[in-house]
Amino acid sequence: MNMPLGRVLTSERAEKIKDDLTEFTGLRGDQVAVLAICLSLGVYGKKEFSFEDATGYELNPQTLTRNGSDPWVEALFSLVYGRDLSVPEESETLTHLVRGHLNHGLYLLQEMKDGSGGRLDAFLKEISQYVTIRHLQLQDRWRPVVHGIKLFVGTDVDSSNRVEWEFNNTEKSPSPHVGIAGRSGYGKTQLLKALLAQLCGIEARVPCLVFDYKGDFARDTSFVQSLNAQVLNPEHDPLPIHLFALPDYSEKTIKRFAARMQESFSAAVRMGEKQQYRLRQAIIEAFNRRRGKAPPYPDWREVAEANCNLSQSGEADTVSGVLDKIVTYELFADSTTSVPNEPFYARNTIIDLSALSAYQELVVYLLLDHVYYDMRSKGDALISEGWQELRLIIALDEAHHYLQEDNPVLGRLLREGRSFGIAVFLSTQTLSDFSNQSVDYSELINNVFLFQLAQVKRADLTKLLRVSREEARGLEDEIHRLKPGQCVWSRPVGIGDRTYSVIEAEQFYKTIGRDI
Structure with a gap:
């Protein structure tokens, strides 16, 4: 209608x-x-x-x-x-x-x-x-009912007992965020797919947004079908989203939005202060040119034109080059293109980034910023009898590409996302990826699956798992002995308390063949 x-x-x-x-x-x-x-x-x-x-x-x-x-x-x-x-x-x-x-x-x-x-x-x-x-x-x-979500994560190596996890139990875990680390080929992607299939499958009600760095998820037909997911590939078709559509178009709202966009750009593209200032001004100018017109928001082409007009030298630089690529490659829908009324992440969605090369990080940062502010506008998620409402799962495969940068929006999602009903899953290859010079993501992750790692530092174990150096020494040896498919699972069993298990981790190809 x-x-x-x-x-x-x-x-x-x-x-x-x-x-x-x-x-x-x-x-x-x-x-x-x-x-x-x-x-x-x-x-x-x-x-x-x-x-x-x-x-x-x-x-x-x-x-x-x-x-x-x-x-x-x-x-x-x-x-x-x-x-x-x-x-x-x-x-x-x-x-x-x-x-x-x-x-x-x-x-x-x-x-x-x-x-x-x-x-x-x-x-x-x-x-x-x-x-x-x-x-x-x-x-x-009319208050929604919040149900507990129980996941099958694998089998205990010592006892062969089935291991289950009460994922959204706030009395045991203050945060739903998950870290998965391990060498290539040892099972971390299969575990991530298995968890997503249980949380976000056709029978589940929690949508997921998967940022697929190498195309491993988008090309897995069984996984796509198990989630009934839409696969978006910006290399082939523009992403169906108007990033510049705002709740209102007051001067203050536009200025704040321009600052946010510049922040996301700066996390992915090296920019000097003058370039940052010009990008903010170009966004504001593009909005000003739309005043009194429909729609009231610009698109990337108009921002690129405004940026070019504001450039004193007229010569191409880093920012104008990136803007030109966004426009030329048509990564996002323009302002005249009709997009679905519901948010693109309202249903299970896989963003296939495998063909974007240098612009993968920028696309991810821009989309994460949009999702963060959109989800924040919905208010706090409900908590009922110790169970928290889950509204969205965000999964970042090959997350080291994003964790190594000073990415403010990812930090905000990890710090504040829980209260909005967001859980972030980060899959990477080394423990050191969870902390960099500016942000220590390990403090924000409570649930960790560690497969065999090429290198294990005790300092990383003590931070990520909240253990003593003595305990870290034992875990270091345990991790080196893990076989393919096995992992150390560290999760809260009560606020402030943790337990560790060596498990034969659930694998997606097994998940689709059994009645969980």
Whole structure:
């Protein structure tokens, strides 16, 4: 169904209030906007609004409706106003009413802030008075149920007993992130596939996003079928994502986004300070050129053109060269190309990076940044009776290519992703990959599978496994003796406590042939 909601532009006064409230509350602009709309509907009901200037910020209708998948705007306004506002001929009316309630809701929030004495707790208490007991009862009634997830990880070498893992049990593990390390050919990829098949298979409900460095996952037909996954290969077709589509298009939001994009570029491409500044300005300029147009966001071609115009010398440099390759190779969809309403990672997805050579890291960093901020906008994942809701599994194969760089977004995903329901799986060849000069990823990983390694440093074992040097010495010998398919599994059995087992790790080719 086509959404009848058109461009929602606030008044200039409302824009200033929105910027002030985002700073005051720490909420994003689109979150403040939804709060304002709902507050105004509750206070004013079927109010008819006179026209106000529309010179403020533009709220992205796709953000209001979760990319068109949630018709709450049409449904709520139709209910309040007693007529069907979802039909195309009511588009202008619906847009006018949304704009009016957005403006007046922001005015109400400003009054509440002024009356709070600048105290956030007093401001929130004032808002909470509009939430009734009935609302809370309905919220509890429709709260999703969180189920425990139990994985079969292998067989204990000593006892031959079946070994299972309560993956999302928060009483045993404060973090769901997983590290898998081992020499090539010893079973780490087979274990990773087996875990993903159990977590994200056709019968499961947790989607996964796999960054496939060498094509080992995308070319495995059995694995792709077991997940019913879509395989995206940017070498052949543009990735179906508009990276520049934002929740709103205020000046502050665009500047923050430009800084984020520059940060992701800098992690993958060596850039001087002047190049970093020019890239930020080029992104901002590309957005400015889209003001008043549809869609309100640019694409990489427009950013590349803006970057070229801002270059004083006019000569090609690292940044302009990378931008040119992104455009020439059509790695991402342009702004005029239609993409699915739901996020590309809402279903099991494998990104085949094997043919991208020098641009693999950049594509990964840009997508991780997008996923991180999109998932953060959904709020905290639920925890029920010790089980945490899982919303997305992110798997990075050959992760040493990303761990060796100072990658801020990967650090944020590992530090904060758990609270959003994200689990990150990192598969690499050496233990030292889990820590570099700037970021110690080993502190953020609680679940570790170690196959035979070419080199084992006790210092790495003590950091990653939280053991004494004496224990690390014994584990070092154990790891050197491991046979193909065997691994040392270190996992929490309670907050602060750990246990170690030598197991015959589950292999994907066995998983698909048995009833787990």
